[in-house]
Amino acid sequence: MDTLETTLTGNKDIVRGFIDALFTKGDLGAVDDYLTEDFVNHDPPFGAPGDREGMRSAGALFRSAFPDWHSEPHQMIAEGDLVVERFTASGTQGGELLGAPAPAGHRTVSLHGINIFRIRDGRIAEQWCRLDELGVLRQLGLVPAQA
Numbered sequence: 001m002d003t004l005e006t007t008l009t010g011n012k013d014i015v016r017g018f019i020d021a022l023f024t025k026g027d028l029g030a031v032d033d034y035l036t037e038d039f040v041n042h043d044p045p046f047g048a049p050g051d052r053e054g055m056r057s058a059g060a061l062f063r064s065a066f067p068d069w070h071s072e073p074h075q076m077i078a079e080g081d082l083v084v085e086r087f088t089a090s091g092t093q094g095g096e097l098l099g100a101p102a103p104a105g106h107r108t109v110s111l112h113g114i115n116i117f118r119i120r121d122g123r124i125a126e127q128w129c130r131l132d133e134l135g136v137l138r139q140l141g142l143v144p145a146q147a
Helices: 003-024 030-034 052-065 133-139
Strands: 035-041 070-079 082-092 108-120 123-131
Touching (some): 003 070, 003 082, 003 123, 030 035, 030 052, 035 052, 052 082, 108 133
Parallel strands (some): 035 123
Antiparallel strands (some): 070 082, 082 108, 108 123
């Protein structure tokens, strides 16, 4: 494996490790371990701040509403200092999310999205994401389903 290939594989491992630690395991300390001090999320989810604490609060929000929340990467593509991840995350609602109380029965909610991460010095410095937030709101019953 040449140096470039090693770097690209390492960058994908950083992203995979961060997503697994924060969202699948619920380790809020992953923010400190994987994100640079000046981390910027250019598209924070559901109105969260675009900094490290916003990412930590997003992880806490999803884990409190969905104790079994986990993320499954479908594709990871690396080029230069960028890693693109296409994923589906899901969990069984056990707590309130965005004003929607947990239902009496079980409700599994899925979130589809694409993230772009920029890696700097072995840590995540920037993120851009496109999440199907409308799909989550529909699954929670907060907006009407499509006609």
